[in-house]
């Protein structure tokens with residue numbers, strides 16, 4: 001795989017248009033590529049470099065900083081189990097161990113059928129709902145071992161169509177209609193915002 | 205006694221349609237924007253100043269004062285919304301984004317109007333697709349309804365609010381790292397000074413960075429007036445605030461309470477809040493403001509959740525995250541887990557943090573594993589001192605940002621109070637040293 005598809009290039013162009021500088025679209029575009037292929041391919045990164053007008057090395061430089069970007073294929077489902085402090089206190093490590101035993105893999109590994117990767121992750125902002133996990137970043141709060149097993153068998157049998165394959169984040173995107181867009185304000189535009197120059201009694 | 209305080213930012217959380225435009229409009233939504241547009245931008249900024257609204261992202265800097273730090277006559281200015289919530293123990297911004305995205309968007313618009321920001325960027329943590337989705341939908345609806353974009357509600361106020369998101373890096377919550385990330389770079393903090401965002405931020409322009417919860421307060425403040433907000437709370441901490449109480453409590457939860465009035469004891473023990481320690485066990489320690497904060501103990505329970513009081517007592521309210529540890533907690537294990545977090549999340553830009561946090565983790569790991577050495581406790585303090593000279597509070601730092609010193613907080617706390625637990629593990633290691641094989645097995649990866 002793969003450069004971005006024509007459809008994704010169109011989306012990429014729209015996203016770039018939201019920002020004063022094309023490079024600001026880099027992380028959203030990397031997510032787009034990961035949504036397309038499940039992980040980041042070299043070809044996609046080279047393509048993105050073209051789109052935002054930087055070198056491929058710069059794209060890799062940024063991508064490699066962020067944990068969500070995977071340079072190698074991962075399972076269809078990333079199971080991220082939190083073991084940070086609030087979860088540790090409420091059984092997060094035991095849940096992780098149960099997951100390791102159930103799936104027969106260690107954190108960072110993928111099951112032979114390519115379905116599951118597990119990760120031992122840092123706080124995912126669900127601390128009062130510990131122990132908790134995410135499957136492809138969809139939350140599951142206060143999970144028992146039994147519930148974990150159930151979830152895994154549902155995912156295995158394809159019963160969880162609500163959880164898209166790894167790489168897909170939000171399924172709604174921001175679209176700004178042309179007639180409603182105020183327009184990006186580039187740093188070179190030194191004009192005082194017009195609404196600041198109105199009289200004391202308002203703007204209406 | 206129930207506390208009779210208005211819910212300011214969580215008022216819609218019980219509604220099924222809290223995140224929709226119609227639900228928002230049916231509950232007073234976008235009225236503050238109309239009110240603001242009928243008065244001057246300066247009036248909006250003044251109300252926020254009067255409200256004495258403190259930032260809710262961690263540092264607790266007054267929002268009104270921050271807005272005033274943008275240099276006059278340097279344009280354009282930007283607004284950056286920090287929705288990167290990832291301080292361990294913290295759970296509130298995600299709720300605000302998922303359950304009331306329009307309230308946040310209205311807050312963003314009020315800030316842009318008052319400060320004169322030409323464009324706003326709402327940066328949501330990468331691992332939160334539902335929040336991203338709810339905000340995207342809310343923005344699409346708000347654009348269509350004329351609340352965002354060109355000539356808002358028919359006035360000459362025009363601003364785009366752009367949704368962006370991260371990709372997994374705690375450090376990007378630090379405001380200058382967040383700006384780097386928004387520019388498409390590795391999320392490494394910039395040195396302050398000179399790169400205070402209000403002076404030199406996004407694209408080197410004046411940039412106000414505010415937290416999601418901070419901005420979510422603005423619609424209420426504009427609707428009800430800064431004075432009404434300042435009438436709630438205590439001396440230096442006005443309004444209400446969300447606190448997440450997690451760990452060993454019966455009823456973990458996120459509670460909006462009057463700021464500066466309720467005490468830690470109220471939040472941890474009262475039935476309407478966290479309801480007491482799990483299994484009615486004894487309290488061992490609690491973290492008052494997220495993993496970066498020094499730990500508190502029994503004697504701190506009666507302190508009010510008030511910024512200055514907590515600062516003076518040697519810790520901070522940080523991001524409103526209270527983590528409760530009961531008497532069964534292993535202090536070495538908890539300390540190690542938090543230090544491991546900072547070691548993993550260090551961006552690597554400066555040596556004391558990159559090397560220091562790694563060493564702290566390794567030393568703690570070997571103490572925990574039963575291979576600790578008698579010199580290790582001094583070594584821990586020595587490495588800590590290299591990151592945060594004097595190991596005092598508020599912390600000094602040899603680093604570019606406060607992440608490095610944050611790794612010192614759990615160590616200083618646990619060593620001060622629970623040193624015997626560390627010593628016991630080391631003594632145990634000493635006793636058993638002769639029984640440890642000379643070539644004890646290495647981790648598989650080093651085999």
Ligand SMILES: Cc1cc2nc3c(=O)[nH]c(=O)nc-3n(C[C@H](O)[C@H](O)[C@H](O)COP(=O)(O)O)c2cc1C
Pocket residue numbers: 258259260261262263264265267270286287288289290291374375376377378379380413414415416418419605606607
């Ligand atoms: C290591 C580190 C992580 C941080 N993480 C966050 C965060 O996740 N969310 C946040 O709002 N502020 C975070 N902050 C604080 C921000 O730098 C900044 O102070 C804040 O967003 C300003 O908003 P406020 O004034 O409205 O609180 C962090 C700071 C540091 C040093």
Ligand code: SF4
Pocket residue numbers: 375392393549550551552553554555557558603604605606607608609
């Ligand atoms: S203190 Fe740590 S996280 Fe902060 S800039 Fe230095 S290396 Fe990076």
Ligand code: FES
Pocket residue numbers: 082083084085086087088122123124125126127128130132292293294
């Ligand atoms: S510590 Fe696990 S979600 Fe916060």
